[in-house]
Amino acid sequence: MLTPVLDRHSGKPLYVQLYEYIREEIRSGRLEGGSRLPSSRTFSAYLSVSRSTIEMAYAQLDDEGYIRSRERSGYEVLPTEIRTEPAVQIRSAAPETADSTVYKYDLRTSGVDASKFPFTIWARLMRRMLLDHGGELLQSGPSQGILPLREAICEYLYQYRRVQAVPDQIVVGAGTETLLALLVQLLGMQTEYAVECPGFPRVEQILRNFGIDALQIPVDGRGLVVSELKKSAAQVVHVTPAHQFPTGAILSAGRRQELLKWACAAPERYIIEDDYDSEFRFSGSPVPSLQGMGGEDKVIYFYTFAQSLAPSLRIAYMVLPLPLVDRFRDMFHGYACTVPSFEQFTLAEFLKQGYYERHLNRMRKVYRGRQQALAAALRVPGIRLGNLNGGLYLILHVDPQVLCGADLTEEELWQRCIRQGIRITGMARYGGRTGADGQEPCFLVGFGAYDAETLSCIGRELIRAFKEEK
Amino acid sequence: MLTPVLDRHSGKPLYVQLYEYIREEIRSGRLEGGSRLPSSRTFSAYLSVSRSTIEMAYAQLDDEGYIRSRERSGYEVLPTEIRTEPAVQIRSAAPETADSTVYKYDLRTSGVDASKFPFTIWARLMRRMLLDHGGELLQSGPSQGILPLREAICEYLYQYRRVQAVPDQIVVGAGTETLLALLVQLLGMQTEYAVECPGFPRVEQILRNFGIDALQIPVDGRGLVVSELKKSAAQVVHVTPAHQFPTGAILSAGRRQELLKWACAAPERYIIEDDYDSEFRFSGSPVPSLQGMGGEDKVIYFYTFAQSLAPSLRIAYMVLPLPLVDRFRDMFHGYACTVPSFEQFTLAEFLKQGYYERHLNRMRKVYRGRQQALAAALRVPGIRLGNLNGGLYLILHVDPQVLCGADLTEEELWQRCIRQGIRITGMARYGGRTGADGQEPCFLVGFGAYDAETLSCIGRELIRAFKEEK
Numbered sequence: 001m002l003t004p005v006l007d008r009h010s011g012k013p014l015y016v017q018l019y020e021y022i023r024e025e026i027r028s029g030r031l032e033g034g035s036r037l038p039s040s041r042t043f044s045a046y047l048s049v050s051r052s053t054i055e056m057a058y059a060q061l062d063d064e065g066y067i068r069s070r071e072r073s074g075y076e077v078l079p080t081e082i083r084t085e086p087a088v089q090i091r092s093a094a095p096e097t098a099d100s101t102v103y104k105y106d107l108r109t110s111g112v113d114a115s116k117f118p119f120t121i122w123a124r125l126m127r128r129m130l131l132d133h134g135g136e137l138l139q140s141g142p143s144q145g146i147l148p149l150r151e152a153i154c155e156y157l158y159q160y161r162r163v164q165a166v167p168d169q170i171v172v173g174a175g176t177e178t179l180l181a182l183l184v185q186l187l188g189m190q191t192e193y194a195v196e197c198p199g200f201p202r203v204e205q206i207l208r209n210f211g212i213d214a215l216q217i218p219v220d221g222r223g224l225v226v227s228e229l230k231k232s233a234a235q236v237v238h239v240t241p242a243h244q245f246p247t248g249a250i251l252s253a254g255r256r257q258e259l260l261k262w263a264c265a266a267p268e269r270y271i272i273e274d275d276y277d278s279e280f281r282f283s284g285s286p287v288p289s290l291q292g293m294g295g296e297d298k299v300i301y302f303y304t305f306a307q308s309l310a311p312s313l314r315i316a317y318m319v320l321p322l323p324l325v326d327r328f329r330d331m332f333h334g335y336a337c338t339v340p341s342f343e344q345f346t347l348a349e350f351l352k353q354g355y356y357e358r359h360l361n362r363m364r365k366v367y368r369g370r371q372q373a374l375a376a377a378l379r380v381p382g383i384r385l386g387n388l389n390g391g392l393y394l395i396l397h398v399d400p401q402v403l404c405g406a407d408l409t410e411e412e413l414w415q416r417c418i419r420q421g422i423r424i425t426g427m428a429r430y431g432g433r434t435g436a437d438g439q440e441p442c443f444l445v446g447f448g449a450y451d452a453e454t455l456s457c458i459g460r461e462l463i464r465a466f467k468e469e470k
Numbered sequence: 471m472l473t474p475v476l477d478r479h480s481g482k483p484l485y486v487q488l489y490e491y492i493r494e495e496i497r498s499g500r501l502e503g504g505s506r507l508p509s510s511r512t513f514s515a516y517l518s519v520s521r522s523t524i525e526m527a528y529a530q531l532d533d534e535g536y537i538r539s540r541e542r543s544g545y546e547v548l549p550t551e552i553r554t555e556p557a558v559q560i561r562s563a564a565p566e567t568a569d570s571t572v573y574k575y576d577l578r579t580s581g582v583d584a585s586k587f588p589f590t591i592w593a594r595l596m597r598r599m600l601l602d603h604g605g606e607l608l609q610s611g612p613s614q615g616i617l618p619l620r621e622a623i624c625e626y627l628y629q630y631r632r633v634q635a636v637p638d639q640i641v642v643g644a645g646t647e648t649l650l651a652l653l654v655q656l657l658g659m660q661t662e663y664a665v666e667c668p669g670f671p672r673v674e675q676i677l678r679n680f681g682i683d684a685l686q687i688p689v690d691g692r693g694l695v696v697s698e699l700k701k702s703a704a705q706v707v708h709v710t711p712a713h714q715f716p717t718g719a720i721l722s723a724g725r726r727q728e729l730l731k732w733a734c735a736a737p738e739r740y741i742i743e744d745d746y747d748s749e750f751r752f753s754g755s756p757v758p759s760l761q762g763m764g765g766e767d768k769v770i771y772f773y774t775f776a777q778s779l780a781p782s783l784r785i786a787y788m789v790l791p792l793p794l795v796d797r798f799r800d801m802f803h804g805y806a807c808t809v810p811s812f813e814q815f816t817l818a819e820f821l822k823q824g825y826y827e828r829h830l831n832r833m834r835k836v837y838r839g840r841q842q843a844l845a846a847a848l849r850v851p852g853i854r855l856g857n858l859n860g861g862l863y864l865i866l867h868v869d870p871q872v873l874c875g876a877d878l879t880e881e882e883l884w885q886r887c888i889r890q891g892i893r894i895t896g897m898a899r900y901g902g903r904t905g906a907d908g909q910e911p912c913f914l915v916g917f918g919a920y921d922a923e924t925l926s927c928i929g930r931e932l933i934r935a936f937k938e939e940k
Contacts, residue, residue, distance in 0.1 A: 311609065
């Protein structure tokens with residue numbers, strides 16, 4: 001067994017120490033190509049560290065091409081000849097080390113183009129706020145957010161998403177994680193949750209951190225399979241009706257009615273409607289919100305400005321049904337709003353003066369052009385494209401026989417891309433499938449962060465990577 | 471029984487509806503002076519609303535002088551002649567309605583003087599950040615906070631509080647509530663907590679929202695009674711060693727050692743050290759932090775800039791012991807930092823260039839002057855002053871026989887102040903005492919928000935209010 005000496009007091013995270021130790025063992029040749037690494041369960045018991053410490057170290061080695069996952073379980077060391085040296089060394093000071101490997105192209109679905117943010121206007125509004133409001137910006141505002149911002153949000157929501165809400169129902173917060181954490185407390189720690197499968201891993205992570213194991217409800221081409229939800233013990237379900245993540249499915253009209261009926265059938269049932277990228281729809285008519293379809297009392301509507309404005313701003317909001325507003329105020333009275341008043345005043349002005357709408361219209365065109373450039377480059381025999389209606393990623397269904405002339409798994413195709421420095425995501429990552437032999441390989445390719453010209457190149461390089469052509 | 475018609479769909483919180491209903495009953499004379507209101511338990515069952523809804527409505531009526539609490543239980547309607555009309559009507563749109571009554575003087579302990587905030591410097595740094603960093607401000611930063619800010623915090627902590635920490639241990643977040651919520655998840659939902667009694671009601675509120683009932687550990691003149699903690703089943707204790715809230719006691723050297731020993735005796739024991747107003751100490755030598763006294767592995771150090779800078783900025787941080795850093799990263803990897811990068815860069819610069827230190831030195835002098843002005847006005851027979859060493863409030867021990875020539879309770883004295891529009895806080899509010907007959911009446915009077923001259927008047931008015939002199 002590998003026996004690293006881990007120092008819990010060094011200030012360097014354990015997984016980094018473990019990663020560096022194994023990397024050195026591989027580089028020096030003490031661990032040879034083809035040898036198997038211990039399972040995370042065995043290794044964590046042996047070292048008395050958590051399984052996720054082991055898994056993060058392995059994931060980092062995997063990302064950097066030192067090891068690869070085996071078909072059914074565990075990892076093996078890659079032979080030297082197909083190994084690539086990592087682009088950067090990870091440092092212990094950066095907490096996000098596991099994700100900070102530098103790829104040639106980072107095509108994660110969360111990629112957005114912050115350079116298109118109307119920074120000049122934002123900075124001008126900020127300066128104006130500093131002049132006009134001064135001391136007011138220093139006062140602690142209401143815990144649900146300042147009234148002008150909540151009014152502007154209601155106005156926008158009604159016009160564009162047909163969400164029915166008064167400012168009393170809006171809760172502004174520093175990101176979806178913060179708001180979802182408040183909601184979990186609001187609904188009580190004993191509540192049973194269900195999530196879409198496949199779905200957002202982040203939602204499951206947040207619930208798991210509260211000790212909640214969410215039930216998995218399958219998704220098909222018409223969105224959440226509501227009949228499966230009905231069979232479960234769930235009281236609250238997290239859904240993405242306008243644009244299911246990751247499949248891109250739109251929740252059908254019949255299922256919407258069925259879902260609302262399910263929620264109305266018991267007093268403590270609620271639907272969390274995550275409308276995360278409803279603003280980037282490229283074709284077809286807009287998909288209305290569930291909240292506006294008669295779900296005012298049963299739907300908790302979530303929205304974040306992270307994708308549409310900039311990830312660093314940390315402004316999100318939720319719309320609580322009126323019956324929950326009282327309970328919210330009872331429980332959280334005196335809590336301060338997690339977004340600084342300064343950002344709130346600026347955003348309120350940005351919305352009221354119509355800058356947000358103009359920015360969205362512009363970005364919709366920009367992103368549509370990018371999607372088309374990438375799609376054009378990927379239209380080859382052996383690749384079928386999905387999720388063309390909206391959102392900032394394409395889905396690639398790959399037929400490896402046709403594309404590569406070999407029967408490759410999702411995992412093997414993914415490894416080929418990673419080795420070429422192209423970071424895409426296998427569908428297996430979102431749950432519900434293993435990506436193993438026999439299942440059609442399927443990938444999510446985010447295009448938000450690159451311009452159209454670069455995306456044409458990326459499409460071609462991606463095909464070469466799949467085919468292992470130089 | 472009173473039978474209000476409450477409308478859950480009106481958009482107006484239930485407690486506001488209830489408050490308005492009872493107020494109308496009293497004003498119209500249908501509820502006469504001296505009649506008793508139903509207990510919150512009975513009334514909540516009768517109306518099918520939560521007890522806190524009833525309690526908030528009663529508290530509002532109490533604050534506004536319509537009703538008063540009876541010695542042992544419940545409330546009675548005040549006779550018209552000693553009733554005062556409220557200064558403002560509460561509105562349903564403002565979530566903080568229960569606290570938004572306008573007082574002539576609001577002497578809560580949280581009052582600070584935001585007008586002294588070095589706004590010009592802050593605004594200049596912000597403009598500089600906009601110019602220098604631009605797009606970088608839009609990128610999502612590390613989840614623990616940007617490195618320059620964490621470095622500046624470590625530097626400051628070591629110099630002024632002898633806290634030993636590397637940037638890896640710092641977690642920046644949007645206020646204490648947000649950070650404490652993360653910590654509760656980090657330590658696991660099954661953990662037993664203890665809090666000081668009397669202590670911060672907010673800490674108990676946050677824990678209760680997670681379904682956690684904290685154990686109450688008594689406090690005496692030397693701070694937390696550690697021997698009582700040892701007898702309890704608590705694993706984690708929240709303490710304010712430098713300046714106990716609300717008693718002002720400093721945790722004695724012997725108790726500090728005892729407390730650290732308690733924490734070291736079991737692996738999952740931790741101390742949450744809340745250093746909330748250590749910066750405003752007016753006499754004696756600085757009190758060192760527990761963290762720096764050999765508690766690096768057992769103490770989670772909390773600090774907020776709400777009091778020392780401005781309540782609206784929402785920047786706080788915690789220092790995690792190294793063994794918890796790994797677990798934190800495992801659980802919260804990918805969570806975004808709740809403070810916008812923009813504010814983080816500005817604060818980092820503010821700390822690094824020494825503005826923070828200068829601001830604190832200035833405010834220490836300002837607040838000391840205010841404390842002295844208030845204390846001078848209150849030095850009369852029948853009032854003994856406490857908490858003179860530091861913090862932004864005085865403690866008034868009142869001998870009602872000597873001061874007023876009558877045997878009044880804390881509650882009765884408090885009502886006299888409220889009726890004169892002077893908002894102070896009875897010690898009973900913080901738990902551990904009832905404030906009832908036989909106990910020495912004791913009040914907390916915050917002076918942070920008013921200048922020295924006003925405070926001299928306030929002191930005199932306060933004495934007149936206690937004596938019921940016009």
